[in-house]
Amino acid sequence: DGGITQSPKYLFRKEGQNVTLSCEQNLNHDAMYWYRQDPGQGLRLIYYSQIVNDFQKGDIAEGYSVSREKKESFPLTVTSAQKNPTAFYLCASTPKAADYGYTFGSGTRLTVV
């Protein structure tokens, strides 16, 4: 079955440490997105990529980095510069940019310890 796989499901980060969240899709979608979800705040866009080797900052990109070397993969690195990284991170994809059919992964819960 096609879908988006995010791993790990739970991740713990020490202060000052960089961590990478994995997002893989087998839907042959061109566009991929990373969102952060905090209680009561809904979804906020971190980064998005419309095509391989290209990505743009979203509304809250500071302290995060991404790469898009393969169509299927869009990993997100949470760097030590992100001061409040504890959140639920969601990866999503659409068949092409400016499409409306979002498919979401099951999310990664990141906690700073």
Next chain:
Amino acid sequence: QKEVEQDPGPLSVPEGAIVSLNCTYSNSAFQYFMWYRQYSRKGPELLMYTYSSGNKEDGRFTAQVDKSSKYISLFIRDSQPSDSATYLCFLTDSWGKLQFGAGTQVVVTP
């Protein structure tokens, strides 16, 4: 003012009741309207999407769009405890700009 407003709830209803959810928006450029359901610690899943004003029905779910009032609704008939989740409205324009509500938590009690 946020571009999309959605009451966070929680909205508690007894099993079998009709659940009524809504979002209001300010940007008339939004053309696609979607409702997603999100269970705790899971990613959102698409329930319904619609393009035009009017009603769209799918089983127990009815999505309603009123572009003139900038108001969208989702109705869940014969609600079940398994409908307990957070419901988010998503809106996009023709350029792909996406906005969404913060989500309404629904609790259906047996």
